[in-house]
Amino acid sequence: MDALPFDDRRASVVRLLSYGGLLPFVGGTALAWMTEGDGQAAVVRAVVVYAVSILSFIGAIHWGRILAGQDGAGRDGETSGPAWLAWGVAPSLLGWGATLLPSGLTVPALILSFLLAWAVDRSAAADGRYPRWFGALRTRLTIVVCLTLAALIPLAA
Numbered sequence: 001m002d003a004l005p006f007d008d009r010r011a012s013v014v015r016l017l018s019y020g021g022l023l024p025f026v027g028g029t030a031l032a033w034m035t036e037g038d039g040q041a042a043v044v045r046a047v048v049v050y051a052v053s054i055l056s057f058i059g060a061i062h063w064g065r066i067l068a069g070q071d072g073a074g075r076d077g078e079t080s081g082p083a084w085l086a087w088g089v090a091p092s093l094l095g096w097g098a099t100l101l102p103s104g105l106t107v108p109a110l111i112l113s114f115l116l117a118w119a120v121d122r123s124a125a126a127d128g129r130y131p132r133w134f135g136a137l138r139t140r141l142t143i144v145v146c147l148t149l150a151a152l153i154p155l156a157a
Helices: 006-020 023-034 037-067 081-100 103-126 132-156
Strands: none
Touching: 006 132, 023 037, 023 132, 037 081, 037 103, 037 132, 081 103, 103 132
């Protein structure tokens, strides 16, 4: 018997998958600190590649919202669908750009990109473009992602 309404069940699945998505960050960072030499560099690179893919995913949620018919209207009634579509590609471009930087700057640039994406998503949730729980979830996820990436900075230089 399903005791939770559909929206609560959907939110629960989103949370479960989101927290599961932290495993490569946490596990990769731990493994990088336990490994040396070429193995360590490979693990750091794997976490960086995963971070870029997650940044792309974060941007794509805005495209999903617009394509699903949510034209960008927030509580203030303002519509800005094209602006949200443009923002939707920004995280993937920021992630890609971070990989083109000298190795010592890649991880800090990724951290800054995640923080920028978090600020935009929190604002979108506060404006009613996403459920409130989404903003809180993004905060928790971003904290873990940024802390694990920060732990990689000494290894990524």
